[in-house]
Amino acid sequence: xxxxxxxxxxxxxxxxxxxxxxxxxxxxxxxxxxxxxxxxxxxxxxxxxxxxxxxxxxxxxxxxxxxxxxxxxxxxxxxxxxxxxxxxxxxxxxxxxxxxxxxxxxxxxxxxxxxxxxxxxxxxxxxxxxxxxxxxxxxxxxxxxxxxxxxxxxxxxxxxxxxxxxxxx
Amino acid sequence: xxxxxxxxxxxxxxxxxxxxxxxxxxxxxxxxxxxxxxxxxxxxxxxxxxxxxxxxxxxxxxxxxxxxxxxxxxxxxxxxxxxxxxxxxxxxxxxxxxxxxxxxxxxxxxxxxxxxxxxxxxxxxxxxxxxxxxxxxxxxxxxxxxxxxxxxxxxxxx
Numbered sequence: 001x002x003x004x005x006x007x008x009x010x011x012x013x014x015x016x017x018x019x020x021x022x023x024x025x026x027x028x029x030x031x032x033x034x035x036x037x038x039x040x041x042x043x044x045x046x047x048x049x050x051x052x053x054x055x056x057x058x059x060x061x062x063x064x065x066x067x068x069x070x071x072x073x074x075x076x077x078x079x080x081x082x083x084x085x086x087x088x089x090x091x092x093x094x095x096x097x098x099x100x101x102x103x104x105x106x107x108x109x110x111x112x113x114x115x116x117x118x119x120x121x122x123x124x125x126x127x128x129x130x131x132x133x134x135x136x137x138x139x140x141x142x143x144x145x146x147x148x149x150x151x152x153x154x155x156x157x158x159x160x161x162x163x164x165x166x167x168x169x
Numbered sequence: 170x171x172x173x174x175x176x177x178x179x180x181x182x183x184x185x186x187x188x189x190x191x192x193x194x195x196x197x198x199x200x201x202x203x204x205x206x207x208x209x210x211x212x213x214x215x216x217x218x219x220x221x222x223x224x225x226x227x228x229x230x231x232x233x234x235x236x237x238x239x240x241x242x243x244x245x246x247x248x249x250x251x252x253x254x255x256x257x258x259x260x261x262x263x264x265x266x267x268x269x270x271x272x273x274x275x276x277x278x279x280x281x282x283x284x285x286x287x288x289x290x291x292x293x294x295x296x297x298x299x300x301x302x303x304x305x306x307x308x309x310x311x312x313x314x315x316x317x318x319x320x321x322x323x324x325x326x327x
Contacts, residue, residue, distance in 0.1 A: 037261075039261070039264055039268070040260060040261050040262075040264050040265050040268070041258060041259065041260050041261055042258065042259050042261060043257060043258050044256070044257050044258070045257070046254065050184065051184060052182055052184060053181070053182060053184045053185040054179060054180060054181045054182065054185055055179070055180045056177060056178070056179050056180075057177060057178040057179075058176075058177040058178075059176040059177065123185075124184075125184070125187075139178075140178075143178070143180050147180050150182050150184075151182065154182050154183045154184050155183055156183075157181065157182070157183055158183075161183055161186055164186055165181060165185065165186070
């Protein structure tokens with residue numbers, strides 16, 4: 001079967017930059033495809049279900065810090081608008097503030113809906129690859145969709161295996 | 170919660186406990202009339218390369234979902250196109266084509282609008298025909314930029 005015939009199902013897809021940069025995780029019948037795309041080329045990494053040992057999701061502070069900075073900026077702009085009403089200064093500054101504050105608030109709401117930032121890794125016997133998923137909601141979706149497929153390929157974890165893992169192999 | 174304070178989630182699968190499989194090292198040639206590996210003359214050939222036909226021992230056999238290649242053929246990038254699992258990069262020539270079509274649109278729009286704005290105060294014709302054509306140039310430039318932006322937005326969406 002050629003690559004053209006393999007149907008890939010999107011699990012997570014994110015915009016990674018201003019110039020048509022995209023990254024995401026797609027699902028095939030027997031493997032995961034990690035896509036890293038710029039405007040004019042795509043790079044792939046494949047992880048077969050039989051090789052996946054673990055999926056780790058670790059929350060990071062980047063999203064929280066970014067949201068706080070945006071909130072501070074929005075508050076500063078609101079204060080400047082309020083001060084501007086008391087002492088009108090510049091129409092351009094006022095227009096800029098009125099345009100920027102809703103955008104900042106909209107971006108914060110979208111970030112909050114995504115559940116914060118995280119690092120998601122897939123571990124195999126020979127590698128630990130960071131996945132192109134940076135928000136908790138996407139990582140949860142990845143685990144929910146991929147976990148059962150990996151278990152179907154490898155079989156479920158038996159109680160003996162869980163005991164072995166808890167004892168540190 | 171980890172001892173370092175970070176919150177994390179871990180999903181573990183049985184492959185974590187699977188022992189690392191030793192790859193076959195190849196059987197030695199026992200009799201003189203046995204075919205030997207092209208790269209290891211003392212090892213028995215088990216399969217030919219699907220690309221070049223050289224005999225390979227089990228150590229040299231690179232099995233990619235049923236396609237058997239020797240190390241030399243696997244190294245050659247010209248063979249990677251034939252094997253789906255080795256395709257790790259592709260050029261998006263459709264985006265290149267669209268960029269080639271859009272770039273003149275944006276460049277001419279910016280140049281035309283810049284020129285019209287720069288020459289706004291100075292009449293070009295001795296007859297002083299007004300700024301109507303400059304307004305038209307700016308309007309056309311804005312339409313070009315809007316069209317380019319709309320196409321770019323749809324590219325991102327697709």
